[in-house]
Amino acid sequence: MDILVIIFCKILSFFTNIFGGGTNLPGSVALKARPHILKKLAAGYRIIAVTGTNGKTTTSAMLASILRTTGRHVVSNESGANMKSGITSKLISAYPIFKKTDGDFAVLECDEAYLKYVTDDINPEIIAVTNIFRDQLDRYGEVSKTLKMIEEGCAKTDSVLVLNGDDPLLANLLPERKRYFYGFRVNPDVSKSEVQNAEGKFCTVCGSPYSYNFTTFNHLGDYFCPVCGFQKPALALGVSAQPEFSPDETKVSFDGLDITVPQPGAYNVYNALCAAAAAGAAGVCPDDIKTGIEAQECKFGRQETVEIDGRQLRLILVKNPAGCDEAINSVLADTGEVEIGFLLNDNYADGTDVSWIYDVGFEKLARLDYQNVAIGGTRCYDAAIRLSVAGLNSNKFIICEDFDSLLYAIKTNLRGRIYLFCTYTAMISLRKFLHKKGYIKKLWY
Amino acid sequence: MELTICHLYPELLNMYGDIGNVYILKHRAAQRGISIKVVNHTVGSAFSSQDTDVVLFGGGQDFEMSVVAEDIKNNMLAPLKSYIEDGGVTLAICGGYQMLGKNYITPEGNVIDGLGILPHYTEGGEKRLIGNFIFDYNGYDVIGFENHAGRTYIGDLKPLGKIKKGYGNNGEDGTEGLHYKNTYCTYSHGPFLSKNPLIADELIMKALEKRYGKVSLSPLDDEYEQSARRQLLKRFA
Numbered sequence: 001m002d003i004l005v006i007i008f009c010k011i012l013s014f015f016t017n018i019f020g021g022g023t024n025l026p027g028s029v030a031l032k033a034r035p036h037i038l039k040k041l042a043a044g045y046r047i048i049a050v051t052g053t054n055g056k057t058t059t060s061a062m063l064a065s066i067l068r069t070t071g072r073h074v075v076s077n078e079s080g081a082n083m084k085s086g087i088t089s090k091l092i093s094a095y096p097i098f099k100k101t102d103g104d105f106a107v108l109e110c111d112e113a114y115l116k117y118v119t120d121d122i123n124p125e126i127i128a129v130t131n132i133f134r135d136q137l138d139r140y141g142e143v144s145k146t147l148k149m150i151e152e153g154c155a156k157t158d159s160v161l162v163l164n165g166d167d168p169l170l171a172n173l174l175p176e177r178k179r180y181f182y183g184f185r186v187n188p189d190v191s192k193s194e195v196q197n198a199e200g201k202f203c204t205v206c207g208s209p210y211s212y213n214f215t216t217f218n219h220l221g222d223y224f225c226p227v228c229g230f231q232k233p234a235l236a237l238g239v240s241a242q243p244e245f246s247p248d249e250t251k252v253s254f255d256g257l258d259i260t261v262p263q264p265g266a267y268n269v270y271n272a273l274c275a276a277a278a279a280g281a282a283g284v285c286p287d288d289i290k291t292g293i294e295a296q297e298c299k300f301g302r303q304e305t306v307e308i309d310g311r312q313l314r315l316i317l318v319k320n321p322a323g324c325d326e327a328i329n330s331v332l333a334d335t336g337e338v339e340i341g342f343l344l345n346d347n348y349a350d351g352t353d354v355s356w357i358y359d360v361g362f363e364k365l366a367r368l369d370y371q372n373v374a375i376g377g378t379r380c381y382d383a384a385i386r387l388s389v390a391g392l393n394s395n396k397f398i399i400c401e402d403f404d405s406l407l408y409a410i411k412t413n414l415r416g417r418i419y420l421f422c423t424y425t426a427m428i429s430l431r432k433f434l435h436k437k438g439y440i441k442k443l444w445y
Numbered sequence: 446m447e448l449t450i451c452h453l454y455p456e457l458l459n460m461y462g463d464i465g466n467v468y469i470l471k472h473r474a475a476q477r478g479i480s481i482k483v484v485n486h487t488v489g490s491a492f493s494s495q496d497t498d499v500v501l502f503g504g505g506q507d508f509e510m511s512v513v514a515e516d517i518k519n520n521m522l523a524p525l526k527s528y529i530e531d532g533g534v535t536l537a538i539c540g541g542y543q544m545l546g547k548n549y550i551t552p553e554g555n556v557i558d559g560l561g562i563l564p565h566y567t568e569g570g571e572k573r574l575i576g577n578f579i580f581d582y583n584g585y586d587v588i589g590f591e592n593h594a595g596r597t598y599i600g601d602l603k604p605l606g607k608i609k610k611g612y613g614n615n616g617e618d619g620t621e622g623l624h625y626k627n628t629y630c631t632y633s634h635g636p637f638l639s640k641n642p643l644i645a646d647e648l649i650m651k652a653l654e655k656r657y658g659k660v661s662l663s664p665l666d667d668e669y670e671q672s673a674r675r676q677l678l679k680r681f682a
Contacts (some may be wrong), residue, residue, distance in 0.1 A: 107505065132458070142460075142506045201456075352576065353590045353636025358462030381673030385639050388669065389465075389472045399672075 002040045005033045009092045013445050023081040025087030037082075038121035042092035045075070046107040047122060048278055051115050051150060052164070054323045055271040056082065056145065058263065059130055060109040066292025067105045070284055073133040074282030083114045084216035088359035096413035103302065107283075112146050115153030126277040127154055132169045133322040133357070143169065162278045164270065165235045166220040182277040184222070185238035188245075188266050205230045216266050218322045229371060237277045243269060245333060257286050259293055265330040267323065280342035306439050308410055312417045314438075317427050321359035328364055330336070337416025340365055341374035341406075344383040350423040354379050357386045364390035372413040376400040377426050403433040446659075448474065448498040449482045453503075453541070454513050456487060461592070463503030463538055467637025469645050470499065476665055479649070488512065492521035494528035498652040503541030506632060517560060519520050526562045534652045535628040538637060541565045542622065542630035543595050563600060563625055567595040568615075578608050578611020578633070580621040586650060588677050589633025589639045597632075605631055610681055612679050626652050640677065642670045 011013050011024035015086055026408055030037050050060045066075040077090040087108050104412055108443040110118055114128075117284035129150060147169055154161060163170045165181030174181075192201045200214075215221035223230035237254055243266075244251040252269055254276055261272045278291045284292075306313040307395050331338060346352050350383035365387075373396055388394040398413055410418060422430060434440045452467055454597075480607045484494065506512065517525065529535055537545055546565040548558045575592045587606055596615035605616065606609055607623030615619030622631035629648070631637060638645040641645065645661070653660045 144506065144508075160571040207508070231489070353461065353592065353635065355462035355590060358465030358468065358636045358639075359459065379673075381669050381676060382639070385673060387466075387637075389468045389639075416571065 002037055003097070005030050005037060006041070006092055006095050006187050007109065010095065010164075012228055013089060013093045013311045023089055024083065024085040025089070026092050027090075030088055030092055031085060033302055036121050038088055038091070038118065038185070041088065041095060041237075042104050042106065042122045045104055045110060046282065047106045047124040047125045048128065048282060049108045049118070049122075050128045050130065050161070050274070050278070051112050051145065051153070052128075053133040055130040055267060055274065055319065057317075058268060059128065059271040059274045059278075060107050060256045062272055062293050062296045063128075063278055063420060064105075064107045064280045064291050065296035066275060066284055067107065067282075069288045069295065071290040073104040074107060075104065076107055082109045082111045084117045087118060099339045110153075115150060116156065117151045119156040123157045123158045126162055126278055126281050127168055128274050129158065129164065129173070130152040130274050131164045131167045133218065133320055134359075144346050147173070153330050160281055162274065162281055164220070164274065165233050165238075166222070166270075168204065168210060168214060168219060168223050170240060171194040173231055173232075180236040180277050180281050181231075181233045182237040182273040183220075183235050183239075184214075184269075185235065185240050186242055186244050188216055188239065188269070197301075203228060203230055207211055215271075215332065219324055220270075223423040230386050233349065237273060237280060239269060239273065254289075257290055260292050261293060261297060264333065264372035267326045306434055308407070308439055309356065311410060312358050313410060314417060314419045315427060315430070316419060316421050317424065318421045319424060321356050324357075324360040324421065327419075328361060331419045332364060332368070334417060334419075337374065339374075339414040339416060339418040340368065340369055341414075341418060341420040342377075342383045342387065343375075343406075343420065343430065344379040345376040345423045345426040346377075346379045347425040350425050354382050357383065362387055362390035362392070370396065372396045372409065373418070374400055374409045374414065374418075376402075376406050403430060405431075406430075407437070446479045446653060446657055447482060448649070448656070449484060449496055450499045450650065451484045451497040451502060451607040452502065453485050453486050453502045454478055454488070454509075455485050455503075457513055458503040458505035458541065460505050461539075461590075461635040463469060463501070466501055466503075466536060466538075466638045466645075469527035469636065469638040473600060473642065473645050474512075474649055475678065477663055479653070483620060488516045489520065492524050492528075493623030494524045494531070494533060496533060498656055499605060499648060500525070500528065500533060500535040500537075502535065502537040502545070502592070504538055508539050508542065513579065514558075514560070516533055517544075520593065522560060522562075525560070527627065529562055530630050531657065532626045533628075535586070535647055536637075536648060537628065537630045538630055539593055539634045540634065543597060545628075545630065546597070549595060561587050563602070563623065563628075563630075565597055565599040565623060570594050570596050574612040575633075577677070578621075579599045579609045579678070579681055580611075580613060581609055582606040582644065585641075585643050585673070586678055586679070586682075587644065588674060589629075589631065589637050590635055591632040592634055595630050597623075605629060627655075640673050642668060647677075 009026040009030040050056050064074045069075045075094040086255040161177050161179045163181050165183035206228040208227035210223040211226050240255050241253040272293050304315045316327045329363050346354050398409045468582050474481045494534045517637050545562045546559045548559050549567045551569045578591050604620035605624045605626045608619050608621050
């Protein structure tokens with residue numbers, strides 16, 4: 001019976017690939033017909049799940065690249081379809097009817113809220129958690145609830161946990177498990193965010209405020225509780241020397257292993273660390289880890305660059321204050337001709353509440369020497385008000401109510417490197433538009 | 446002219462961009478040549494009602510709210526109460542609004558004392574009331590976003606407005622927020638003032654009047670604010 005559903009949904013996914021209809025549809029149909037079909041689909045794979053607020057997609061892509069370097073076949077849901085239906089869809093289209101999957105890897109990016117449903121049927125070898133920040137609170141409530149959902153998801157498994165050791169919120173996650181922590185051993189000295197967010201500022205043991213030897217961003221860093229002595233756990237893998245940051249890449253040393261992370265910013269160092277630690281836990285050797293990370297390309301709007309009439313359009317996915325602040329830092333690190341833009345949508349997948357834009361330090365962008373600012377999305381005027389309050393010159397704003405006018409603005413009013421901040425659905429529909437216009441060749445990865 | 450905004454516990458109560466209201470007030474005042482000083486009130490510091498023109502009291506997560514409640518009771522309950530009674534301009538949002546009241550009753554029946562400055566009370570519900578909402582404030586459509594588990598009951602007090610779309614205080618009686626003297630309480634979290642410039646200006650005006658006597662505010666170019674309102678009223682109304 002399972003196999004018939006799988007074959008039917010494979011055909012369905014063939015048609016949705018051609019005619020559109022969403023990456024989640026075949027999975028939703030299969031789950032309706034056979035609620036526990038994931039058990040069957042996942043059998044034979046060595047599974048690594050990646051969850052957390054920020055960096056899931058990049059971490060998963062880096063991890064998949066590392067595992068491919070080892071010569072193994074790897075299945076992964078890299079395009080951000082990370083709810084149970086998306087994961088099911090991916091495993092259906094990858095399902096080999098005629099051969100065995102023994103020893104193949106499945107890297108499954110998993111939405112924080114859906115992990116516990118996925119782990120009903122899948123018992124990953126490893127679960128990696130990138131970090132916990134406030135994200136789309138209209139969906140998840142408070143960060144403590146996000147943590148609880150992840151804990152519930154992990155508790156259903158006997159997975160080894162790979163955790164961000166600089167995130168105090170993760171330190172007490174299932175302490176009886178086999179756990180590997182990763183983080184910074186030295187201060188990366190990135191310019192600090194001016195907006196200090198409050199998640200996880202208090203000791204999870206005694207409730208006193210933490211002190212920090214250094215912070216990397218927001219509540220991540222080398223923390224300790226001055227009252228009860230609780231401190232950052234011992235790291236299994238750490239950044240052991242001052243990284244060299246540049247607009248395109250970062251040179252780092254992971255406990256003596258020199259790696260060039262092909263994306264800018266401290267947050268991508270965390271993503272590389274998480275992928276390296278998870279790969280290490282799966283038994284991959286350091287050389288393959290280095291090669292895999294360095295071979296990984298920018299994926300799906302995570303600092304993807306699109307060439308348009310001699311201009312470089314950089315698509316940056318933003319979905320919450322912490323990620324957006326780091327993206328702003330990477331824009332500021334660019335010393336060339338720079339323009340900025342912001343596409344703000346408020347669909348379900350973006351978060352219907354756009355209040356978070358006031359927790360982002362857009363004020364820093366005011367000192368850039370930009371010619372124009374392109375603004376669009378379903379909440380374009382909210383974005384315009386925010387940027388004008390942040391001190392950007394509203395005479396230079398170009399409100400683009402559709403992508404044609406955005407493209408026109410890019411070709412006529414903007415120059416050099418254009419950093420376009422996009423929320424999730426804005427990114428998806430813009431990429432489709434650019435694909436149709438021939439600027440992006442590959443729509444999905 | 447100068448105004449002082451006292452932002453209560455910005456480090457702890459910063460859930461949903463409530464700080465946006467400080468930015469908006471500053472921005473709108475600056476365009477009229479009024480300078481705004483922002484005092485970040487933190488745990489253990491004293492509150493001077495004489496030196497304060499606007500109090501902003503936002504919302505936070507449960508643990509942070511309990512730290513705040515404790516600190517206010519220890520350090521500033523009496524001066525905050527007399528500030529509000531004397532008509533000091535106050536904007537209280539979500540958790541801040543709830544805490545000004547008598548108490549909060551959890552779904553399990555535990556009673557958590559509020560500050561008791563105003564007589565409203567709140568009952569915790571199972572389902573969170575979430576979404577864009579619109580309420581009528583003296584004929585002006587106020588557009589906001591609400592996200593709260595608490596159901597607040599204000600008895601005979603005057604609500605800030607009447608719900609046109611969404612839930613408001615409790616999803617039952619059609620009221621939203623509370624308006625007492627110059628204290629504005631609302632469930633519209635985050636940058637509430639960004640799309641409601643009329644209320645932002647009213648707060649500035651009330652604060653100026655209290656300190657300097659009768660004043661008038663020059664109108665601003667609110668092109669984006671008006672466009673945002675038009676767009677959202679069309680979508681949500």
